[in-house]
Amino acid sequence: MRLPYLLAGLSVAAVYLVLLHVGEGRQREAEEHAKQGHVTASYAQLGKAYALYHEGHWPLLDTRNRHFAYDLGIVPKGYAIKQEMEKDHAPQAVLFGKLGRHAALSLVPLVDFRNYFYLGFAVTTEEEGLALAKALRSGAALDRDIKVAQGTGTLGSSTLYRLHDDIVETLVMDGVLARQDLTLPGRIPVIVERPRDGYAWVVFLDMHVEHLRYPGPFPLTSKFVDTLESDAL
Amino acid sequence: MLHERYDWLDQARGFVVLLLIVSMPTSEYAGDLLTGDPVLGPPMLNHGYEYFDGDPAITTFIDSGQALFLLVMGFVGYTAFTSRLRKRGKGAAFWYCARRVGVLYALASIDCVLLELATSGKPKWGDFFYNGTFAMIALGTLCAFLSIVVIPNADRRMLFSVGLIMLHSLLYAFPFFDHHTWYDNILALPKFPFGTLGMCAMAIAGSSFGQWHAMDPDNPRTGFRKRIVPVSTAAFVAAYCMDWVQPAQHHDSNAAMLLQAMYIGGFMLMIFFAFGEVGFRFPLLSSLGRNLLLMFALGGLFIGIYLDCFPKEFLLQSPYLALLLGGLAPIVILSCVAVFLDRRGIMVRA
Structure with missing residues (x-):
């Protein structure tokens, strides 16, 4: 009578140990993946920390090399x-x-900055992103808002606005937004990881992080990413 | 009298209270290794994650304190519940259960609702219902009592507890739910009450320990010899092995942490039982142990306020100052309250 119980116990133990082994393996993979996301968020935190000491203004884009990166030395x-x-x-x-x-x-x-793109300006669509890239190449001053063709600026306006913690208030004051939209910072990408294996981490102005499919919706449209990569070091 | 009160068990309960009191100043003055903020107090008597909260974090036996508390609650709860069931009937037993759980939730409401409203303006409802310390103790107690009714056999109830611990470890092993880690929940995994599940498993295990103790009413050594010590030894081996596979984690009370609490609790009960057998006792521990829950609540509510009166910079002036005001005074103050109540025969119970 005891042998069946022993066999049952051993079987349960064997199944349990196999499941535990499989689970721990999957957990380690998930943790590595999450750590990469955290590293991306940490890179964005550098810009956020800068904004805390510069009246909400996020860092300039790289003015020397004119790349989608934090300005050197800032x-x-x-x-x-x-x-x-x-x-x-x-x-x-x-x-x-x-x-x-x-x-x-x-x-x-902490990071190889060549793996990340810092956008520096508030862009929410591919059209706005491409207008920013064009402005960057054409030598526009990066320490202020950039005037562009109507419809290609932030939220379809004629201006590309520099990233700022109070950007929503600025857009309302300038008439670009009819009223306060507290969800807007969650739609403005700040840091875009260089895509790999069909995905990339993206950090938004409200500091939330998403792991998005590439190619996919903005900011991971293939045209915009190709533009970012062609401008990269 | 409903059931006999064992002094050696009050001694063990008092020891648990002592560990709780000691862990508060060591936590307050844990410092920060990276920034050079000095550490005051013995690190061994503090939560390990306060010094290094990595993945895995450092753990000490203080980290298994809450699980140990639940084990002891289950142990004593078995006798209290079944004696009422036997002598006064089901109604009295279930009213006792409801009263005990109700008091714990009342404490939870003070801690997680009222105090939180007063300090941060926002109650912590999750902590109140299932995730906070008092809620976990309440739910663990409830699970222990229900399991005694549903699974009257102690061996099977222990197997059920082990099954819960195994389930916990599997749910924790797969990336289904968010873990307590140093990095934020960037994968947006849903939360799971790992701590609560663990505490319920411990309380159920404690009730088995309590039933085993009563295995032979004429010879309490039988329960220790046949069950409590062998099971604790097995838990020691299992905890060691599990710590290699799934390192102990305090906040989520994972399997290695629970097994650690099980063997510490089992061996602790054995030690104090042996002290009782040879007639050795610390009178203060009995006073502390007789009002376990009250001491727990008072310590939790007031020691923090007391420690705020002595900033670390003041205590750093002299190690003796740190020992007297940080290390000994909290113990002395709470002990005075415990002895005062004990001498007057006042036992605050649910």
Whole structure:
């Protein structure tokens, strides 16, 4: 009578252990995926932190190279701690003093900025995005709102507005928006990851993060992404 | 009298209260390793995640304190519930259950609704109903009592508890639900009351421990020898193995954490039972243990306020100052209240 119970118990244990193994594997994959999203959000946080000390204005676009990236020198690179000091790479920064068991650690950039596009201006459609790219190439001043053809500016206006935490109020004051739309920041992309494997992380002005399919709706239309990549370093 | 009160068990309950009191100042003064903010108090007697909240976080036995509390609640609850069932009937037993759960939810309403309204202006309804400390204790207690009625056999009830822990570990293993991690829920996974599920499993396990203790009324050693110690030993091995596969996590009370609480609780009960057998006791622990719930509530509500009176910069002036005001005074103050109540025979119970 005991043998059937033993066999049943062993079977249950075997199934449980197999499921646990499979589940933990899937969990690790999901965590890696989530960490990448978090890294993208952290990169956007650099711009948000800049805005906190600049009356809500987000950083300029790269004025020297005129790329879709944070302007060099305006925003410090975010750092992560790396244990080994690689001899063939000059460290970006070094932490001295004990941290746990380590006497010295090198800091490496948190992200490779070449994998991300910072838009710098409020664009909500492919047309507006392409108008921004055209303005960037044509040498428009990047430290102020950009005048463009009617219908190709922010929300179909004649101006591309620089990213600002109070952009909704500005658009209402300028008559672009009839009334306050608190959902608008959730539709303005700020950071777009370079797509890979058919997806990309996108951070919006309200700092929410989405993992979107590519090609797909703006900002991951193939035409807009091709434009971003052609402008990339 | 409904049932015998065991002093060794009050000693064990008092020890749990002591751990709770000690963990509050160590948490308040945990500092920050990365920024160089100094740590005050013994890290071993604090939650490990306060020092490193990685994936996995550091865990200490303090992290299994809440689960341990539920195990002890289940242990004592078995005797309290079944003695009423036997001597006064079903009505009295279920009224006892309702009263106990009601008092815990009343405490939850103070903690999660009233205090939150006063401080942040917004009650935490999720914490009130199922996710907060008092709600988890209430639900765990309810599950323990219901399981005693539905599964009267202690061995089967323990198997049911183990089944719940296995279910917990599988739900936690797959990326179905959000975990407590250092990065935000970027995958927008739905929440799941992992902590509540874990606490219910622990309370049910505690009720089995309580029934095993009463296995041989003439010889309480039988229950320890045949069940409590072997099961605790098995939990020790299982916790070790599980920690390699699915590291213990305090906030979600995952399987490794629950098994850790099970063996700590089982061995703790054995130790205090053995102390009782040889006639060794700490009188203060009995006073603390007799008003377990009240001490828990008072500690939770007032120790934080007391510690706010002594900022860390003040205590850093001298380690003896830190020991006296941070380490010993909270214990002394609550002990005075416990002894005052005990000497007058006042036991605040649900």
